[in-house]
């Protein structure tokens with residue numbers, strides 16, 4: 515039976531959920547304080563990561579932990595004042611990264627990731643967005659031989675177990691693939707299945723236009739509160755009141771505040787990240803992750819986008835783009851980079867959970883309220899796969915995947 519549904523949040527997750535609901539005949543209104551795709555779903559590295567079957571675990575070996583604590587690497591940075599408040603959730607994240615706990619969590623994550631390309635494919639075609647998508651994968655590059663052999667062994671094993679395309683590139687093969695590199699790297703691991711999007715925010719915007727073309731509505735409004743009203747829901751925005759039978763909350767890194775206001779205490783936290791574009795005459799053919807120190811070089815419509823690893827800090831703390839500054843310095847040693855395109859780096863936040871899996875399903879104590887957030891490092895990848903799952907649950911269809919690992923009830 516079709517229903518009036520408000521989808522709150524127009525990032526990749528919200529827009530994809532709205533599309534899947536509209537496809538099933540529901541009357542959908544998508545609400546965001548900004549135009550679709552201008553927050554986290556704009557600022558990422560643009561990868562649709564079919565290879566990301568192992569979610570990003572908390573490091574457990576003492577050497578890596580000591581390196582992070584002493585600020586040696588560049589892939590993780592932390593702001594000390596935020597740590598006391600973050601510690602309980604990071605401890606749970608750490609515990610969930612122990613091998614025995616991690617294995618079933620990774621299996622659950624992998625089953626969702628397995629559908630990322632097929633679920634994006636239909637929407638990319640219907641949205642006429644093929645021009646934004648390159649289907650040649652991405653490369654994890656190694657500056658030094660240390661660690662390369664071990665990483666190749668692990669990658670090839672994951673590739674075998676999950677039927678993924680993976681090629682090991684020696685130094686000269688990588689140099690031929692990426693002639694823009696000014697110095698030889700030790701080698702690279704080429705994941706061949708993933709897609710690279712040249713303007714992630716624009717892909718979300720095209721999906722939103724597709725939604726409008728299918729009869730869905732897109733409303734620009736700041737949501738101030740959300741309350742049950744009779745058998746449905748009432749949403750107070752800065753200038754209006756919206757009502758519907760059901761509501762989907764897809765606020766990404768802002769989900770914690772909205773769910774707390776309803777009395778939930780979900781173990782959510784954020785890993786902040788930065789990017790900046792640089793002019794570049796000789797573009798890279800595909801994204802390149804520079805392992806150790808850990809930053810991504812992603813060719814995009816606006817230039818070469820350097821994205822950083824994780825920063826543990828309060829979501830609204832002032833920026834401290836030390837990782838970006840170091841990444842830029844190193845990138846200038848690897849490539850002929852021109853000027854920065856923006857005056858200030860972009861700062862956003864990956865919406866994370868302590869068990870690395872997203873929160874998809876019915877709100878435990880509020881009939882008609884549904885959650886879809888917490889997609890961490892791969893929300894751009896997982897929007898359509900998790901949007902479909904939630905739309906099936908809302909519509910009372912048999913879900914295409916076992917939804918239990920993502921249920922909000924699990925906390």
Ligand SMILES: Cc1cc2nc3c(=O)[nH]c(=O)nc-3n(C[C@H](O)[C@H](O)[C@H](O)COP(=O)(O)OP(=O)(O)OC[C@H]3O[C@@H](n4cnc5c(N)ncnc54)[C@H](O)[C@@H]3O)c2cc1C
Nearest residue numbers: 523525526527547555558559561737766787892893894895
């Ligand atoms: C540096 C970096 C690199 C990344 N690289 C990748 C990658 O290559 N591949 C990948 O898959 N993922 C990547 N990610 C992660 C990915 O970007 C996120 O997981 C994903 O964008 C989350 O999408 P979302 O729709 O949940 O959140 P968002 O895109 O943030 O959308 C949430 C929306 O809610 C709206 N909102 C919030 N509060 C309110 C309110 N009160 N009223 C109205 N609207 C509101 C916001 O305006 C926003 O539009 C990266 C993240 C970072 C930071």
